[in-house]
Amino acid sequence: QKEVEQNSGPLSVPEGAIASLNCTYSDRGSQSFFWYRQYSGKSPELIMFIYSNGDKEDGRFTAQLNKASQYVSLLIRDSQPSDSATYLCAVTDTNAGKSTFGDGTTLTVKP
Amino acid sequence: DGGITQSPKYLFRKEGQNVTLSCEQNLNHDAMYWYRQDPGQGLRLIYYSQIVNDFQKGDIAEGYSVSREKKESFPLTVTSAQKNPTAFYLCASRTTWVRGNTGELFFGEGSRLTVL
Numbered sequence: 001q002k003e004v005e006q007n008s009g010p011l012s013v014p015e016g017a018i019a020s021l022n023c024t025y026s027d028r029g030s031q032s033f034f035w036y037r038q039y040s041g042k043s044p045e046l047i048m049f050i051y052s053n054g055d056k057e058d059g060r061f062t063a064q065l066n067k068a069s070q071y072v073s074l075l076i077r078d079s080q081p082s083d084s085a086t087y088l089c090a091v092t093d094t095n096a097g098k099s100t101f102g103d104g105t106t107l108t109v110k111p
Numbered sequence: 112d113g114g115i116t117q118s119p120k121y122l123f124r125k126e127g128q129n130v131t132l133s134c135e136q137n138l139n140h141d142a143m144y145w146y147r148q149d150p151g152q153g154l155r156l157i158y159y160s161q162i163v164n165d166f167q168k169g170d171i172a173e174g175y176s177v178s179r180e181k182k183e184s185f186p187l188t189v190t191s192a193q194k195n196p197t198a199f200y201l202c203a204s205r206t207t208w209v210r211g212n213t214g215e216l217f218f219g220e221g222s223r224l225t226v227l
Contacts, residue, residue: 044201044218
């Protein structure tokens with residue numbers, strides 16, 4: 001079993017719809033959770049981070065964390081074609097100082 | 112502007128050669144990381160360093176070596192022992208983990224290595 005698993009995709013949604021990206025992790029000691037967006041051939045860039053159980057909203061993005069279920073998700077509302085990218089979930093052990101990434105989910109938003 | 116500079120952007124290597132990828136940061140970050148990314152996959156940790164003159168193996172360290180002689184620099188050498196080195200290599204850094212900072216990783220633009 002991988003340490004961080006994401007829904008495999010690819011995921012395709014129409015413009016204006018809600019895109020839902022999911023991630024589960026195996027290390028219960030993980031403290032910090034990140035979503036990065038990566039365009040093809042580019043390096044990842046931070047979209048959201050979350051530390052506490054519950055929801056965290058930033059513009060069209062909402063991250064949700066449930067530590068008991070070891071589950072973190074990212075919702076993108078009013079999806080735009082520019083949101084088409086691969087989304088990477090990263091789980092961080094702050095004591096060890098390192099992050100583990102999932103394989104990513106590729107999202108396509110169709111105009 | 113502060114950031115991370117990786118070079119070269121593209122590199123071709125013949126089998127049996129060692130190559131070194133450069134990573135320099137001027138963000139004053141303590142921790143630096145090397146990740147490898149293969150097509151359709153996420154990032155896998157090769158080596159990381161949380162302080163000068165110290166580094167740890169990540170999940171796929173075999174065939175790679177690093178040094179951390181200066182805070183700003185964390186070069187990665189891909190040795191001939193690495194069986195399948197063709198990949199996209201990403202260097203990242205992060206500030207010391209204290210309350211109030213996000214703990215996010217800052218990435219360079221990457222180096223794409225191809226073995227001929």
